[in-house]
Amino acid sequence: MEKGKVRILIAKVGLDGHDRGAKYIAQALRDKGYEVIYTGIRQTPEDVVKAAIQEDVQFVGLSLLSGAHNQLFPKVAQLLKEKGAEDIVVFGGGVIPADDIPFLKSQGIKEIFPPGTTIDEVVDFIEKTLKDAAH
Amino acid sequence: MGEKTIKDAKERWENSTLKNFVAKAPERQKEFATVSQNPVSTLYTPLNFEEKDYLKKLGFPGEYPFTRGIYPNMYRGRLWTMRQYAGFGTAEQSNQRFKYLLDQGQTGLSVAFDLPTQVGYDSDHPLAEGEVGKVGVAIDSLADMEILFEGIPLDKVSTSMTINAPAAILLSMYIAVAEKQGVPRSELRGTIQNDILKEYIARGTYIFPPKPSMRLVVDTLSFCAREMPKWNPISISGYHIREAGADAVQEVAFTLADAIEYCKAAQQAGMDIDQFAPQLSFFFAAHNDLFEEVAKFRAARRLWAKIMKEKFQAQDPRSMMLRFHTQTGGSTLTAQQLDNNVVRVAIQALAAVLGGTQSLHTNSRDEALGLPTEKSVQIALRTQQIIAYESGVTNTVDPLGGSYYLEHLTDQIEKRAQEYLERIESMGSMVEAIELGYIQREIQASAYKYQKSIESGERIIVGLNRFKTEEESPQEILKVDPRLRELQIKRIQEVKQKRDNEKVNVILKKIEDVAPTGENLVPYFIEAVKTYATLGEITGALRKVFGEYQQQVIF
Numbered sequence: 001m002e003k004g005k006v007r008i009l010i011a012k013v014g015l016d017g018h019d020r021g022a023k024y025i026a027q028a029l030r031d032k033g034y035e036v037i038y039t040g041i042r043q044t045p046e047d048v049v050k051a052a053i054q055e056d057v058q059f060v061g062l063s064l065l066s067g068a069h070n071q072l073f074p075k076v077a078q079l080l081k082e083k084g085a086e087d088i089v090v091f092g093g094g095v096i097p098a099d100d101i102p103f104l105k106s107q108g109i110k111e112i113f114p115p116g117t118t119i120d121e122v123v124d125f126i127e128k129t130l131k132d133a134a135h
Numbered sequence: 136m137g138e139k140t141i142k143d144a145k146e147r148w149e150n151s152t153l154k155n156f157v158a159k160a161p162e163r164q165k166e167f168a169t170v171s172q173n174p175v176s177t178l179y180t181p182l183n184f185e186e187k188d189y190l191k192k193l194g195f196p197g198e199y200p201f202t203r204g205i206y207p208n209m210y211r212g213r214l215w216t217m218r219q220y221a222g223f224g225t226a227e228q229s230n231q232r233f234k235y236l237l238d239q240g241q242t243g244l245s246v247a248f249d250l251p252t253q254v255g256y257d258s259d260h261p262l263a264e265g266e267v268g269k270v271g272v273a274i275d276s277l278a279d280m281e282i283l284f285e286g287i288p289l290d291k292v293s294t295s296m297t298i299n300a301p302a303a304i305l306l307s308m309y310i311a312v313a314e315k316q317g318v319p320r321s322e323l324r325g326t327i328q329n330d331i332l333k334e335y336i337a338r339g340t341y342i343f344p345p346k347p348s349m350r351l352v353v354d355t356l357s358f359c360a361r362e363m364p365k366w367n368p369i370s371i372s373g374y375h376i377r378e379a380g381a382d383a384v385q386e387v388a389f390t391l392a393d394a395i396e397y398c399k400a401a402q403q404a405g406m407d408i409d410q411f412a413p414q415l416s417f418f419f420a421a422h423n424d425l426f427e428e429v430a431k432f433r434a435a436r437r438l439w440a441k442i443m444k445e446k447f448q449a450q451d452p453r454s455m456m457l458r459f460h461t462q463t464g465g466s467t468l469t470a471q472q473l474d475n476n477v478v479r480v481a482i483q484a485l486a487a488v489l490g491g492t493q494s495l496h497t498n499s500r501d502e503a504l505g506l507p508t509e510k511s512v513q514i515a516l517r518t519q520q521i522i523a524y525e526s527g528v529t530n531t532v533d534p535l536g537g538s539y540y541l542e543h544l545t546d547q548i549e550k551r552a553q554e555y556l557e558r559i560e561s562m563g564s565m566v567e568a569i570e571l572g573y574i575q576r577e578i579q580a581s582a583y584k585y586q587k588s589i590e591s592g593e594r595i596i597v598g599l600n601r602f603k604t605e606e607e608s609p610q611e612i613l614k615v616d617p618r619l620r621e622l623q624i625k626r627i628q629e630v631k632q633k634r635d636n637e638k639v640n641v642i643l644k645k646i647e648d649v650a651p652t653g654e655n656l657v658p659y660f661i662e663a664v665k666t667y668a669t670l671g672e673i674t675g676a677l678r679k680v681f682g683e684y685q686q687q688v689i690f
Contacts, residue, residue, distance in 0.1 A: 015250035015266050017339015020380050020466070023579055023690045024586050040688035041339045042254075044262065066250055067505060067615065071265030097504050097612045115470040115503050116599050118590045 006130065007057040011039040011048040013072040014064050021093060022063035028119040034126070045075040053085050059126060062092040062109075069096050070103060077108030089129055093117060141181055153177065169427040170585075171382035173547050179539035192437070192542070196532045198452070200440040202433050202545070203533035204491040205456040210529035215487075216494035217519045218295060220462065222247035222272040223506050224615050225622060226282035229272040233287060235509065239516055243325075245295040245496060246283070247271030248305070253340040255301045255674030258623035267620035270506075271297070275623060276669045278630045280308040281315070290318040294325035295370070295460070295494075300342035302329035303355045304673050306368075307660040326367035326416055326460070329355055332393040332565060333372050335684070336574045337379035342674060345566050347681035351656065352397060353404045356411045358657040367416040369397065370460060373435075377420035378466045380582020383431045384548055386420065388555030389565075389574055391439060395556075396565040398447055404653075408447045412454035421483040421490075422464040428483070429535055430544035432459070432490025438549050442556075461487035462496040470503040472598035472606065481518050488522050489535050495519055506613040572689045579690065627669060634667040642666055643676045650680040 010026040012019055019041050026038040037055050039048065052060050060080075062073055069092065077090050092104065093113040101112045111125050167175040194200055197207030206212065219236055221244075222229040233244055248271040251263035257275045258267045267273050274280055284294075289312065298305045306327050310320045331348040334341040341348065352369065359368035373381075373390035381389065394415065401411050419435065421428050439457040443449040463483035468476045477500050484497050497515040499507030507515070528534055535541045562568045569575070588594040595601045642663045649659055663673050 015254055015256075015262060015340075016270070017334070017337075018378075019339065020378070020582050024583060026690050027579075027583055028586075038688055038690045040686045042262075042686075066266055067269040068265030071617065095503065095505060097614075099612070120590070 005035070006059070006126070007035045007037070007055060008059040008061060008126070009037050009039065009048070009052050009055055009057040010061045010063065011043050011051070011076075012041040012063050013043050013045060013048060013076065014066050014068045015042055016064065016066035016068075017041050018065040019063070021065075022061075025061060025063070025093070025119070025122060029122065029126075032119070032123055045072055045079055048076050049079040049083060049085070052080065052088055053083060057088060058130075060088055060090045061122075062090065064092070064094045064096075067095070069094065070100055073104055073109050074107035081108070091122075091125065145178075145180055145182065169383070169544070170422065170424040171384050171427060171548075173384075173427060173544060173551075175540075179543055181539065183539045184537070184542035192546075193536060199444065199455055200437045201456055202437045203536050205436070205458060205493075207532075209491060209532040210488075210523075211532070214523050214529060215492050216243040216293065217241050217516060217523075218243040218245045218460070218494045218496055219512060219516055220245040220247050220297065220496045221512070223249075223270070223613070224268040224272065224619055226272055226274070226279040228268075230283055230285055230287070232509075233283075236512070236516070237287070237292070239513060240520065241516060243293045243295065243494060244287070246297065248296070248298055249273045250340065252305075252670060253298060253300070255304075255342050255670055255678075257627055257669050257671030258620055259627055260671060263620065265617070267623055268615050273619070273623050274305065274308070274670060275627050276630050276667050277308050277311055277664045278626065278667060279623075280305075280312050284309075284312050284316075288318075289313045289316055290322050292324075294323075295328075296326065297328050299328050299331055299334050299338070299340055300348065300351075301670060301674050302327040303351055303358075303657050304660050304664065304670055306355065306366075307657065307664045310661055311664050320363050322365065323363060324365045326370050327355070328372060328418070329369040330372045330393065330418075332396060332569065333375050333390075335569050336376065336389065337381075337578065338372075338375040339686075341684045343677065343681040344684045345569070347650075347677075348684075349396075349400045349566075350653075353400050353406075354655045354657050356397070356401050356414070357404065357406060358655055359414060360406070360411045364414075366414070367458075368411075368414055370416045370418045371397065372418040374418050374420045374462055376578065377422065378464065379578050380466075380585060381578045382581050382585075383422070383424070383427055384551040385555065385577060385581060387431055387435045387438065387548060388552040388559075389578075390417065390419070391435065391442065391552065392556055392559045392565040392568070394439070395442065395446070399564070402447075408443070408449045409451040409454050412443060412447070412449055413451060413456075415458075416493075417457055417459035419459055419461050419492075420464045421461050421487040421492075422467055423479060423482055425482055425486050425489075426535075426538075426541055427544055427548070428486035429489045430541055430548050432461075432487070432492070433533075433536075433541075433545045434548040434552065435459075436491070437545070438552060458493050460494040460496070461490070461492040463487070463498045465498055465502060468498060468500075468503040469596060469599045472604065473500045473504075475598050476500040476503070477514055477518070480515060481522075484518055484522055485526070485528070488528060489533075491533060501612065504612055506615070508611050508613050510611075570687075572687060575689045630667050630669070638666045639663075639668045639672070643668060643672055646673065646676045647680055650677055
């Protein structure tokens with residue numbers, strides 16, 4: 001698939017206003033040639049799922065720095081499933097302790113990018129996921 | 136040597152000694168610059184700072200333009216206030232952490248509130264899911280605030296509260312708790328952040344649109360000017376602007392632009408500049424570029440003094456003094472090789488002290504991963520104590536003053552910040568510049584450039600993109616019990632059962648009635664919190680009248 005056709009939603013769930021990382025990822029992915037939509041801050045899981053379906057995205061990238069990831073990330077994955085949109089791949093980033101990553105993955109979050117992640121690592125993940133899906 | 140001037144001598148040195156040396160051993164980079172893109176030369180000399188400029192640019196500490204410090208003898212008299220930002224979980228847990236910090240020699244409290252509290256939702260609000268007690272303590276009503284300060288004499292400590300949109304309501308709760316302790320509000324010392332403009336551009340915990348928000352700020356300025364002379368009713372914050380990605384110049388410029396806006400609003404409400412300006416306080420970040428950071432604090436002081444004197448015609452010297460709190464830069468910490476963060480924090484804290492801060496929070500080594508453990512907080516506090524008692528930098532005022540390099544950078548930052556202020560003024564006002572998205576775009580452009588420079592390897596971050604090691608993830612991370620929300624919800628229910636609900640309804644209705652008028656709302660908030668009306672109920676009444684701010688998504 002061409003990069004331009006790949007649509008990605010970057011979303012800030014929860015109440016924290018720290019969107020430096022989310023905006024960086026959104027802008028950097030756009031510069032890499034993807035179509036990127038950024039929701040802005042303070043979105044509920046319901047808002048995010050609605051936007052993901054409406055915008056017909058293949059990926060949802062969640063960002064959260066307040067520590068509410070164990071509650072809110074799984075909720076997004078679960079709601080997508082309920083809406084029959086579980087083919088949308090969910091990944092996340094932010095201040096997330098390594099201990100929490102196995103739990104989040106078990107809840108349907110495909111990948112977690114901790115602080116220090118580079119944009120190339122995110123791009124590799126997206127490309128690999130697309131390639132795996134094509135097989 | 137035969138040269139008549141330093142200029143001649145320097146030219147000769149450049150063309151012979153330096154040139155020959157560099158020809159044999161090339162420099163590491165073609166060009167050098169500070170982290171905020173201030174170009175840096177090989178050498179600074181008296182050509183960059185001449186003695187004839189001394190009185191105009193530097194003067195003497197405790198006097199206009201306050202470049203060297205706001206007090207005549209600075210830390211020879213009193214050290215800065217060591218104030219660690221803390222709070223998590225329930226009021227009981229935070230109360231314990233406060234007592235621990237006071238036992239460890241901390242000299243002031245700094246309260247972190249959870250996000251639902253910061254945006255005016257009670258813990259039982261649907262949007263509070265997952266957030267209760269996470270980044271700070273959950274405060275739903277006066278009942279929580281009473282527990283938070285239980286056993287802490289409010290006439291003895293100064294308390295800083297990081298609260299913005301509902302700042303006036305939390306201040307009202309603090310006043311009510313103090314009254315119960317028998318401490319009159321006029322004796323209370325502390326700060327509410329109450330800086331709503333930076334919430335729109337950097338931090339995100341706004342509730343209402345700018346206009347009614349500015350009115351709430353002015354209400355607190357006016358209330359405190361009248362009734363709380365020892366209180367700082369606002370802490371105009373560059374910290375979050377910097378953390379959102381701004382550089383040092385933008386940090387100074389946008390913070391002072393916000394401050395100018397508050398002054399204009401207070402004047403429009405009929406206040407005299409010298410009536411409230413002495414109570415304004417500021418809050419900056421300290422990052423890694425040591426000299427640039429020291430220069431930043433000095434430039435901010437000088438520029439603010441000039442603005443107050445020339446633009447606002449302040450007469451009282453206290454109106455011209457930029458008093459500030461500093462926090463080391465959270466965004467500079469790495470999740471890799473955590474111990475390296477202790478060193479970063481030490482450099483940053485040193486910059487704050489060399490820059491003449493009035494109070495300081497030092498970050499803990501593990502904050503890129505979550506809330507700090509007690510042990511990490513102790514190292515952070517000890518870092519301040521080592522600077523205070525062992526380094527010797529506290530023995531004289533502005534010890535780096537007169538460094539040719541530092542003075543050059545101070546001039547540069549002041550000049551570039553001044554240019555920003557002129558650009559903002561040409562847009563009408565800071566509120567307009569924010570509404571146009573100009574400020575947000577400027578910050579984002581800097582953030583993007585900075586991150587790119589790390590990813591390209593052009594900027595080295597030790598342990599992150601160079602000198603990497605394989606490491607195990609740290610074992611000890613402080614976690615907040617997710618069941619805490621249920622506890623808070625139970626407490627809200629108990630409070631609502633015990634209180635006189637009739638009285639609550641009457642005062643909430645009264646707030647709705649007063650909100651559209653110009654009358655000061657603070658006395659009504661005090662009355663409301665005393666009935667145990669919840670924070671969510673009080674902001675709810677205001678939301679009905681003021682509406683909510685809708686973010687413009689800029690990226």
